[in-house]
Amino acid sequence: MESDGAAEEVKQPEAPVDVVDTPKPDTAHKAAPALTNLSSTPTTTQPTTSSAPEIPEEHKHSKLATPAVRRICKELNVEIHHVRGSGKDGRVLKEDVLKFVENGGNQPAAQTATPSAPAAAPVAGETTVPLSFIQAQMFKTMTRSLAIPHFLFNDAVHLDPLTTIRKHLNKQLESDKSSSVKKLSYMPFFIKAMSLALNEYPLLNSRVSTEGDKPALINRPSHNIGIAMDTPAGLIVPNIKNVQNLSILEIAAELNRLQKAGSEGKLSPADLKGGTITLSNIGNIGGRVVSPVIVDSEVAILGVGKAQTIPAFDKDMKVVPKTEVGFSWSADHRVVDGATMARMATLMKSYVEAPETMLVKLR
Ligand code: COA
Secondary structure (H helix, E strand, O other): OOOOOOHHHHOOOOOOEEEEOOOOHHHHHHHOOOOOOOOOOHHHHOOOHHHOOOOOHHHHHHHHOOHHHHHHHHHOOOOHHHOOOOOHHHOOOHHHHHHHHHOOOOOOHHHOOOOOOOOOOOOOOOOOOOOOHHHHHHHHHHHHHOOOOEEEEEEEEEOHHHHHHHHHHHHHHHOOOOOOOOOOOOHHHHHHHHHHHHHHOHHHHOEEEOOOOOOEEEOOOOOOEEEOEEEOOEEEOOEEOOHHHOOHHHHHHHHHHHHHHHHOOOOOHHHHOOOOEEEEEOOOOOOOEEEEOOOOOOOEEEEEOOOEEEEEEOOOOOEEEEEEEEEEEEEEOOOOOHHHHHHHHHHHHHHHHOOHHHHOOOO
C-alpha cells in the first residue's frame, strides 16, 4: 500500500524515535526497543500466549499460512492458531495478524469466538484518557511498524565546516532582497545531502510491496523526504517533494512553509502523503543517539541528535574543540543489509562534513 493512499493513511504521524541519552550505538537499539518512546506504547498490545484462548475449530486452517505470515507471527510473538484467517479456506493473512495485534490479542468483536476477558478493576486515582487524534494515528502506524525488523546504524558527523558556511550564507541572506529565505538551519543541508546519497543508493528510497504473491521492491524516482515535526498538536510528518530537483534555498523555503503550516494546523493532505524516506531531527530538543522507527511505506529513517562541542585531537595530536552530531539510521533488515546502510550513511556524512562537495552534484 503506497503512502499516498486514503486520507487516514496520509495523516499518519510517522517516525517516532527513542531518544537514548548515551553514545553507545551498538547497545542503544537493543536496550530501547523501537516503540517505547512516546506516550503510546503499542508493545502493550502484544498478546500474551499464556492468556490465549483455546484453538477454535474455525482457526485450524491457519496452518495454510505462508512463510512470510509465519515469520510476522514469530516477530510479533503471536501464536498463529489463535488468529482467525480471512483468506481462502481460513488461510491467515498478514492483515489478520496485524489486526489481531491491534486488538490486543483479541479477535475483532464481530468475529470473537470466545468471550473477551473482563475489564481490569479500576484502581483508585487512575483515570482513563482517550487518545488524541494524532496519538490514535500514531498507535495504528507504529503497530504496523512492529512487523518491520529494524536495525540501527549510528555514526558521529563533524559539523564545524557546515556551521562556518551556514553563518557566512546567513549573513548574506539577511541583506539579499531577492531571497524570501532569511536564514538557513542545518536541515536544508541535511536534506540535500540525503537526496544526493539516495542517487547512489536508491534502495533506501524504495518500499516493500507484499500485495502480490511474492514480496517485491517498488523503486521510487522522487525523493519525497518526510520531516518529523514537533507541532502544538503533536508529531506530524509532512514531506518535501522531489528534493532531487531542488536547490538548498528551495528546500529551506519549502521547509519554512511546512513548519509554518504545521504550527498553525494548516498542512494539506498533499503535504502529508507520498513520503519515501524520513528525517527526524530531535537535536533542537536534546539527546545524542536515537532509535527511529520506520513506517511501513518506507525502508529507512534517519534520526539526528543534538550537536555537541567535544574535545578532539587535531593532526598534531593537540586537543581542539570539535562540534559533532550523531546520525542514527534505522533500516528494514528484510531488504537492506548493514553494508548498504553503512555506505549510504557514510556518503551522506561526507556531504555534510564537506558541504562544498555537494556543489558539483547540484543541478
Ligand atoms: N543540534 C543542535 N542544534 C540544532 C539541531 C541539532 N541537531 N537542529 C537544529 N538546531 C538548532 C537550529 O540550528 C536552531 O538554532 P539557531 O537559530 O541558533 O540556528 C534551533 O535549533 C531551532 O531550529 P528549528 O527552528 O527547530 O529549525 P530546524 O530547521 O533545525 O528544525 C524541525 C526543523 C521541524 C525539524 C524542528 O523544528 C522539529 O520539529 N524537530 C523535532 C522533530 C521531532 O519531534 N522528532 C521526533 C519524532 S518522534
